[in-house]
Amino acid sequence: VTSVAFSPDGNRIVSGSDDETVRVWDAKSGDHIGSPLNGHTPDVTHVEFSPDGNSVISSS
Incomplete structure (x- = not known):
């Protein structure tokens, strides 16, 4: 894991x-939410939630 962020x-x-x-997790249970998001090359270096928590931003 190279970057983590909590939703607002x-x-x-x-x-x-x-x-x-990129993976989204339930903070209380620790379970995955949905499938992993693929498409980055190389490694994912930064992740963040949007201020309203409805979108995830990532960079590599």
Whole structure:
């Protein structure tokens, strides 16, 4: 894992990784929400939620 961020409401966590994926997690249970988001090359270096928590921004 190369980057993590909490959603503005604290209920979700987004993570970026050197496996080129972005994942969203339930902060309370630790479970994945949905499938990993693919498409980055190389490693994901930064992840963030939008201020309203409805979007995830990532960079590599």
